[in-house]
Amino acid sequence: MELLPVDAVVRTLLELHYSEWLLLIAISITSVVLLRKTVIVHWPPGPLAWPIVGHLHLLDQLPHHSVCKLAQTYGPLMGLRLGGVPVIVASSPLMEREILKTYDAALAYRPRTAVTLHLCFDSSDVAFAPVGPYWKFLRQVYATELFSPNKMESFRHVREGEVRGLMQAVLRRGGERGCLVEVRGSLVTASNNINCMMVMGKKLDDMISGVAWNEVGSLHSLIEDLMHLMGVFYLGDYVPWLAWLDSHGYLKRMKATAQRTRALLQCVIDERRQ
Structure with missing residues (x-):
């Protein structure tokens, strides 16, 4: 089959009669409607x-x-x-x-959103990486280096120590004030300490030394920003052509938080290399 050049196609369209244009538009609309009905039939x-x-x-x-x-x-x-x-x-x-x-x-399927792009290093972590060889490799690393029975048992003393410290802190605060104790902050700190010990070999507070805090800022605020931004509604994920609005400034905050996260992790990597 021989293809017409672009200028010939355009010239042919311009030479169409008014009635032929109407017929062409009617055929196009009918095709769209039929295709749409085909999709709707199979949609829940x-x-x-x-x-x-x-x-x-x-x-x-x-x-x-x-x-x-x-x-x-x-x-x-x-x-x-x-x-x-x-x-x-x-x-x-x-x-x-x-x-x-x-x-x-x-x-x-794991959707690629603004959060996964900026805060999860372009969907390169195990939670949002697309299914494939790289994701399988990550799962293998998690299974062997973090969650294997031997690894979990080797970190038992870390979990028990944090739980013991958490209980002592709650009892101490309750005894001093004689009132209800808000344990949310203590639970977050204990959880972060356990994760940091398993991944980086240090507690959260021990990671302060040697970190460029002019770039990272408060470590607790960094974690809170990460957790908050992971759950926000960003309009650009659902209506891409309105992404420029960013009325709440979420995209700007994601980029700034990603920069702080990279600065923190780079400090940890440099220390391990030394």
């Missing part, structure tokens, strides 16, 4: 979507509550569209078993 049931935002207007401050209410109307397998991102919600044990066990290999 769900509420009517709005243009651009999709079903984002149906999610409030507690999205899991909103999705639960929608599932009561549209069933255990529901199709939503968050901006331009199609989403399937499974809300029954049977559907979850099909997705997480039966069809795990086909559905083990």
Whole structure:
């Protein structure tokens, strides 16, 4: 089959009669409608979507509550569209078993979002890396170097020591003040100490020495920023052409937090190399 040059195609289109243009437009619209119907037939049931935002207007401050209410109307397998991102919600044990066990290999897709790009080093950690040889290698490293029975047993004294220190701190504070004690901060510190000891061989507070704090800032605030930004709603992930708005400044904060994280990890790497 011989292909026409671009200028010939354009000249041919310009020479079309008014009625032929109408016919061409009608055929195009019909094709789009037929293709759309083909997709909708195979898509799970769900509420009517709005243009651009999709079903984002149906999610409030507690999205899991909103999705639960929608599932009561549209069933255990529901199709939503968050901006331009199609989403399937499974809300029954049977559907979850099909997705997480039966069809795990086909559905083990990890979305690439602004958080994974900036805070997870372009989706290079085990939680967000795409399924493939690299992800399997990471799982092997985790299994052998962190979570093997021998490794877990070797760090038993770390866990027991942090739990003992946590209990003593709670009892001491309760005895001094004679009132309720907020344990959230102590639990976060104990958890971070355990993780740091297993990964870096130091407690959280012991990592302060030798770190360029003019770049990193407070270590506790860095961890809090990481945890907070991992759960924020960033409009650019769902409506990419509105990413420039960044009304809450999340993208700017992600980039700044990523720079602080790299500075911290670089200090740890340099110390290990020395």
